[in-house]
Structure formats: C-alpha cells, structure tokens
Amino acid sequence: MSLLLLQDAAANYGAFAAIGAGLAAIGGGIGVGKIGGAAMEAMARQPEMQGKLQGSAIVLIAFIEAVALFGVVVGLLGVLK
Amino acid sequence: MQSNTFKAFLAIIFLSFFTTGFADSKDPTEGEKEFNASELIFHHIGDAHSFHIASDLSVPLPVILWTENGLVAFSSSEFHHDVDGKTIVEKNGLKFVNLHEKIYQLNDGESTVSLDKDNHATNAIRPMDFSITKNIFSMFLSVALLLLIFILSARSYKKSGDKMPSGIGRIMEPIVVFIRDEVAIPNIGEKHYGKFMPFLLTLFFFIWINNVIGLIPFFPFSSNLSGNIAFTLTLAVITFLITLFSSKKYYWKHMLWMPGLPVPMKLFLAPIEIIGMFVKPIALMVRLFANITAGHVIVLSLISLIFIFKSVWAAPISVAFTLFISVIEVLVVAIQAYIFTMLSAMYFGQALEEEHEH
Numbered sequence: 288m289s290l291l292l293l294q295d296a297a298a299n300y301g302a303f304a305a306i307g308a309g310l311a312a313i314g315g316g317i318g319v320g321k322i323g324g325a326a327m328e329a330m331a332r333q334p335e336m337q338g339k340l341q342g343s344a345i346v347l348i349a350f351i352e353a354v355a356l357f358g359v360v361v362g363l364l365g366v367l368k
Numbered sequence: 369m370q371s372n373t374f375k376a377f378l379a380i381i382f383l384s385f386f387t388t389g390f391a392d393s394k395d396p397t398e399g400e401k402e403f404n405a406s407e408l409i410f411h412h413i414g415d416a417h418s419f420h421i422a423s424d425l426s427v428p429l430p431v432i433l434w435t436e437n438g439l440v441a442f443s444s445s446e447f448h449h450d451v452d453g454k455t456i457v458e459k460n461g462l463k464f465v466n467l468h469e470k471i472y473q474l475n476d477g478e479s480t481v482s483l484d485k486d487n488h489a490t491n492a493i494r495p496m497d498f499s500i501t502k503n504i505f506s507m508f509l510s511v512a513l514l515l516l517i518f519i520l521s522a523r524s525y526k527k528s529g530d531k532m533p534s535g536i537g538r539i540m541e542p543i544v545v546f547i548r549d550e551v552a553i554p555n556i557g558e559k560h561y562g563k564f565m566p567f568l569l570t571l572f573f574f575i576w577i578n579n580v581i582g583l584i585p586f587f588p589f590s591s592n593l594s595g596n597i598a599f600t601l602t603l604a605v606i607t608f609l610i611t612l613f614s615s616k617k618y619y620w621k622h623m624l625w626m627p628g629l630p631v632p633m634k635l636f637l638a639p640i641e642i643i644g645m646f647v648k649p650i651a652l653m654v655r656l657f658a659n660i661t662a663g664h665v666i667v668l669s670l671i672s673l674i675f676i677f678k679s680v681w682a683a684p685i686s687v688a689f690t691l692f693i694s695v696i697e698v699l700v701v702a703i704q705a706y707i708f709t710m711l712s713a714m715y716f717g718q719a720l721e722e723e724h725e726h
Contacts, residue, residue, distance in 0.1 A: 342550065342710075345703060345706070345707065346707065346710055346711070346714075349655060349707040349711070350651075352655065352659075353651045353654060353655045356654060356655060356658035356659065356662070357654060357658075359658055359662060360654055360657070360658050363661075
C-alpha cells in the first residue's frame with residue numbers, strides 16, 4: 288500500500304519538490320525565529336545599540352535564508368525537470 | 369460607530385466568500401482551456417522575445433542571432449506569438465522557430481521541428497542568441513534611469529556649490545551616505561573603502577532599481593531581471609573577482625595554512641576554506657535570484673487564486689493578500705539590494721585584512 292503511494296509520488300516530481308521546499312522552510316523558520324527573538328531581547332536590554340543589532344540581525348537572517356532558498360531552488364529544479 | 373459598520377461590511381464580504389465562492393467553483397466553464405497556474409507563473413517569470421501587455425497586445429523586440437551565415441536580425445513579430453515552434457521564419461537561407469521562447473535553427477532539409485517526449489527539439493540547434501529580450505530591454509531601461517538620476521543629482525550638486533544640494537541630489541545623498549557610513553566603512557575600513565565605493569554604489573542602485581522594476585506590473589517595467597540567475601551570477605562573479613584581485617597575503621595564509629593551529633587541523637581546514645571561498649559567491653547568486661523569483665511566484669499565485677476558484681468572490685481575498693505581499697516585497701527588494709552590497713563589502717574587507725588588525 289505504502290509502496291504504491293510512493294510509486295505514485297515518484298511519478299509526480301512536483302509532490303517531492305513541494306515536500307522538500309516545505310522541509311527547507313521549517314529549517315529556515317526556526318533559524319530566523321531564533322535570530323529575531325535574540326535580536327529583540329538584545330534591543331530591549333540595550334536600546335541604544337538598536338541600529339547595530341538590526342543591521343547584523345538582517346545579515347544573519349540572510350545567511351539562514353540562503354539555506355532555505357537553496358531548498359526552494361532545488362524544489363523548482365525538480366518541478367521544471 | 370463608523371468603524372463598526374465597516375467591520376460588519378468586511379465580515380459580510382468575508383462570509384460571502386465562504387458561502388458562494390466554493391459553490392461557484394463547481395460548475396465547469398465549457399470550451400475554455402483549462403487554467404494552468406504554474407504555466408502562467410513560469411511564463412511571467414521567464415524571459416521572452418516580445419513584451420506582452422494584454423491578451424493580444426504585445427510589443428515585438430528584435431531577435432539577433434549569430435549563425436554560420438553571419439548575423440541574422442529580424443523582429444520577433446514574425447513569429448506571430450507562436451512559441452510552439454509551428455511558425456517558421458526564413459532568413460539568410462536558414463529556418464528559425466521559437467520554441468518556448470528559445471530560438472532554434474532547423475537543420476538543413478527540415479521543414480518542421482520535431483520534438484521528443486520532453487519537448488526538446490531533435491532536429492534543430494540553438495544559434496548564439498544576442499536578442500534584445502524582455503530582460504535585456506529592462507536592463508537598458510534601468511541603466512537609462514540610473515544615468516538620468518545620477519546625472520541630475522550631479523548637476524544639482526554642481527549648481528548649489530558648497531550649500532546643501534536641492535532637488536534630486538537631496539534625495540540621493542542620504543542613500544549614498546548610508547552605503548558609505550553603514551556598509552563600506554565598517555566592513556572595509558577607513559583606509560581602503562574609497563576604492564570600493566563606486567562598485568558598491570553601482571551594485572546597490574542597480575540591484576535595487578531592477579528589483580523595483582520587477583514589482584511594477586505594467587508595460588515598460590514588469591520584467592523579472594533580478595530573478596534571472598544569469599544576472600545574479602554575473603554580479604556575484606564580479607564580486608568574487610574583485611575579492612580575489614584585492615586579496616592580501618594574510619587572506620591566503622588564513623585560508624591555506626591557518627596560523628595558531630596544530631598541523632592536522634590545518635590540513636583539515638584548508639579544503640573547507642577553499643570550498644567556502646567558492647560557496648560565498650554562489651550563495652550571493654542564489655540568495656538574490658531565489659528571493660526575487662519567490663516574490664514574483666507568490667504574487668502571481670495569489671492572483672491565480674481567482675482563476676483557480678473561478679469565482680469573483682475570491683477576488684477581494686486575493687487582491688488583499690496580493691497587496692499585503694506587495695507591500696512586504698517593497699521592503700524585501702530594498703533589503704536584498706542592501707544585503708548583496710553588505711556581503712560584498714564584507715568579502716572585500718576579509719580580503720584586505722592585515723595581520724595587526726587581529
């Protein structure tokens with residue numbers, strides 16, 4: 288039964304690609320959430336550092352996001368194949 | 369009081385979507401081609417040989433090809449909007465077809481293009497394509513806009529002398545100063561930053577204006593240039609080359625023979641650092657490409673909801689979400705331009721690092 292389901296999914300690249308993109312989004316979400324939380328906490332402790340913290344938080348988010356976006360791109364390639 | 373009436377109105381619209389919206393979606397429209405959302409989306413984010421405006425209205429763009437019979441140029445209107453390879457254009461004794469916005473040249477003696485099961489042509493080759501496509505057109509447009517903006521701001525600086533500039537110079541100054549004070553100086557350092565400012569400013573404004581052009585949904589704009597991987601690849605390669613050419617001894621020493629570590633660890637780290645050197649520009653490339661493409665895909669998917677549900681009641685929801693995402697996208701396109709510039713500056717800073725700065 289499960290084998291049949293798998294065969295069905297394998298015939299349809301899109302399903303696998305969507306699962307992959309979703310998993311990548313989970314990872315990215317956790318990472319961005321942790322950075323956002325920590326940045327907010329730091330800003331609340333030291334409001335005078337807000338500018339610097341915001342800048343570095345955005346750059347760190349860009350690093351995390353890149354990994355999630357790799358997932359999206361690989362997913363897209365899977366669909367377009 | 370007024371806001372209560374407004375809320376009630378919103379609630380009615382919202383509820384009516386759930387009642388009639390799904391009821392309507394059941395009756396099939398006959399005779400029409402089945403709506404395919406992914407086809408529409410890929411058509412919109414891809415490059416094209418003509419600028420599509422409305423259903424039958426489009427602006428043809430020149431097709432310029434380098435073939436064995438020399439340079440061939442003709443208007444893309446000669447394909448009559450055909451992208452399935454059925455219309456054959458004969459120029460210089462060669463036959464060309466447009467197959468999914470890729471120009472193919474038919475082999476000698478062939479009169480129709482034949483396809484294998486993956487829709488690739490089997491009896492045609494692709495000549496070198498130098499066409500002014502939608503993306504190239506949009507790149508020229510952005511270059512023209514940037515020239516206009518910066519020549520005007522230079523003129524306004526000249527006119528005002530030592531005083532604060534008036535007009536467009538006053539708008540551009542804070543952005544240029546921001547790139548200098550927040551991006552270049554902290555990352556590259558007071559000593560060397562001047563050399564990199566022209567590149568960083570060009571990078572920032574070029575990416576930004578192209579991202580914004582992608583967000584404007586009508587004719588001279590609306591292309592997806594910064595969501596094209598060739599465009600981001602070029603920018604990332606330029607950053608990579610500048611990093612390499614401005615690198616100092618310390619950069620290579622840190623990469624190949626990390627000081628202050630035991631020898632086995634040095635041997636272990638060197639390959640990782642070398643891979644990292646190439647991964648950085650690849651990440652730059654993919655980040656910009658995927659962010660902008662994802663933005664376009666989200667907006668188009670939300671618009672497609674109307675056609676997927678086949679109901680006018682899906683429109684308020686779809687338009688509201690599209691507006692919401694578009695507002696976020698205005699932020700995202702600026703942040704992406706900033707991040708690309710910021711990371712480029714960081715890589716230059718790393719390449720220029722010197723021993724005593726540790």
